[in-house]
Amino acid sequence: MTSVHIKPCHIGQSEAHNQRTKAYLDHINAEKLYIRKDLIPDNQSWTSEQQGDMTLQQYYDAIGRMVKEKTGRAMQTKERERVNKKTGKVTKIAGCTPLREGVVVCKPDTTMEQLKSFTDLCQQRFGITAIQIHLHRDEGHCTDPSDTSTWKPNYHAHIIWDWMNHDSGKSCKLDNEDISLIQDMAAESLEMERGASKLETGRQHLERNDYIVAKQKRELEDARKQAEELAREHEQKALDCEKLDRKIHEKQVKANRENGSAILSGLAHIAGKGRYAQLETENEKMKKQVAAIPQVVAQQVETLTITYKEEITKEQNRADFWLTKCNKQERIYKGLITELKNREENLKQELQQRDKIIATMKAGLTEFLRGFTVICQNAINAVIGFAHDTKLQHFTFPQATAINEYLSKESRDRRNGATILTLLTRPFLSLFEHQKGKAEIENVVDNFDWYKERQKQKQQEEVRNRPRFRR
Template identity: 75%
Template sequence: MTQKTSVHIKPCNIGQSEAHNQRTKEYLAHINASKIYVRQDLIPLNQSWLSEQQEQMNLQQYYDAIGRMVKEKTGRAMQTKERERVNKKTGKVIKFAGCTPLREGVVVCKEDTTMEQLKHFSDLCQQRFGITALQIHIHKDEGHYQDPQDTASWRPNYHAHIIWDWMNHNTGKSYKLDADDISTLQDLAAEALGMDRGVSKSETNKQHLERNDFIVAKQKREVEEAKAKKAELEKENKAKAQQSEALDKEIEQKQQKANRENGNAILSGLANLAGKGKYAQLEAENIEMKKQVAQIPQVVAQQVESLTSTYKEEIAKEQKRADFWLEECNKQERIYKGLLTKSKNREENLKLELQQRDQTIETMKAGLTDFLSQFTAIWQNAIKAVIQFARDTRAQFFTFSQASAVNDFLTTESHDRRSGADILITFTRPFLNMFEHEKGKVEINNVVDNFDWYNERQKLKQQEEVRNRPRFRR
């Protein structure tokens, strides 16, 4: 029977991906065996491949390089957070997913799947969708024991991890794959690996389960199957008991019949002496029947004993298996409850820390506002211009007046424009969140390097206004 394959794709966890895929010492020392079980004696069977495109960079460095590429191509910082926009006409809130430039796919494999097959699959994906494989890792050391006490019950989980660059480096935008594209990607995987394609999600309506959730669901399913098999065996044993009871009744009836016929033997003999010729025939039939009746209890007893022994052994095996999986399910439930309790405690602590941080920030803002009020008008105008621009979600560049305020500060209040920019960036930080501060920082540096661009932009705007101004004839 041909094995089935599937590909599950999600955003790459840059902080853990390389440690997990390369089996670093730190990762193996702190691995959570309840979620991922790795046999270290099988680690040498794993294989890895790295693309030349990644060069000597790790994933974090490559991610940062993509951010710089996006800024260069689009003029804007890479948007990694989910955004919301309200339709002013309908009032409907539209959500825009953040950019995920690196994504990781887990591919179900066979024991003999080769790196060449996975590279071929990656090439097909690049030709069809544009996405580029940076790393491929084949894992043959993961799995689980059906019975922890039995080493022969090991069930391997053969799979491969593929790290994809999901960005178009010509446009600075990410590739968009819809449900049909992902379905086609599954077809390409089955073709490249010589495996059957898994049943489409649109047909099964099933959600993807992470590895530990899948194992728990499988264990619960096996427990239910064991219970069903146990019920079937009990039903079969009940039927056999009824059959045995029916045989006992039949034996009893034949014994009673034999006794009646034996009691009438004297009368039959007299009837034979009187010329009745049926006695000999009846006597022969009676003897044969006695032999059959004598053998029935022994045969039935042997059958019942054999069936009872087999039934007891099967019930004992299934009961032991059911008890094991029930205990495993209870263990997983206890683990989940512990994690849930920790999560709630952590959430409460985090809320308290955030409240304390917000109070501190408000205190700092009040102090800074009072402090800034003592600055000159040039200082205040520059800081207000940066804050106003950074908080305006629609603004992409400084207005001319905002750029002029910043330039006046750099020219008048600072001997060195670069040092002045650093001071202005520092003083605006407490009033802005991380993304607003980064947005303001970029424009401040643009004024330092190229204030003439804002002048040219203002002149073009004024010329455009003059051209569009209505003319009156005398």
């Protein structure tokens, strides 16, 4: 049978487990051969072109930027509470889990192509996109830790899904019926039987450690029930022996009374004692078995307790290892964030200082320009007004006239005067505006007659369009 268990992807542990990193292999449960290193080459992995060379963390960060761009809000990854203002009812809203990991039970001959076919169906039906698939053939356990021939493999695959809609920036919404349909699709794609639905059985999926604890509890409960059953059997046999003794005694008394013969009484006694001796032997054997039950149960309980404690200790060590690693990574990220904030603050101060300098320079230039002649001021204002007006492509005739008057009366050399006028207007214009004004100033230098002709044509056009009245 096959099944698919989907949960939020723990990025750090997922990559280490699926890629079989050295740090991860150094912390596995080697005593039970949870992972056989000699079988690691039989594993297979696939990464989508959508992820490319990015790590899972980098891909996760890219999703966060996508969500911010599409929705205008940061991705909410933490659980939060919403309070109804009318009723006061508190509703918990789960955080967004953009990356999810599914564990699929497989057969020894399951292929990567079958798994890809399964993920393609999921994408077409639900919009979830597989970015990684890891087929593991090296995991399992030994029923007898000291005997490697008792190896029991656990064939399965890990699928990392992108659970986000990249068009809307929102996560895909799947209900229980959708997850049940995913189980059907997996069974069909992998050519396996489907496991019983938890909607029918009511059972919940257990993680590996929880499953071990539950199994140990079941074994303890079975041992207790077995001991109680043996005790009841012993009690019943003891009652049967006691009942048989009473019958033998009654028959002896009756035989002695009826026959009055000591010989017959003796024979009856011998016959009864023979049957009694057999029952007594069985009774003694049963007593020994019952007496040994508490010791056997105690040994089983002790063995299971030791195994349970060892498992818990190892899992705690592994958890501490990854917690330390995550804390170290978090400190690095916090340091980078602090450095970026300091840089941002320094840049803001520099920009503020620059803006103050520019404002001071503009004020000084404005005061400086007030000392110019009226002709020069008109030319400067004409260039600035033209450059700021996005609708104008050329100087108006009054603007061109103001420029030409400045070039003719205030400058001995028209081209040199144009250069000076261009420099005087630069502080008040952007780069694009400055280029626009400079081009028109040069056009006035070389071809002021064009503006005259243009104005003449405009006046003639106005005369032709003027309405005429008959007397």
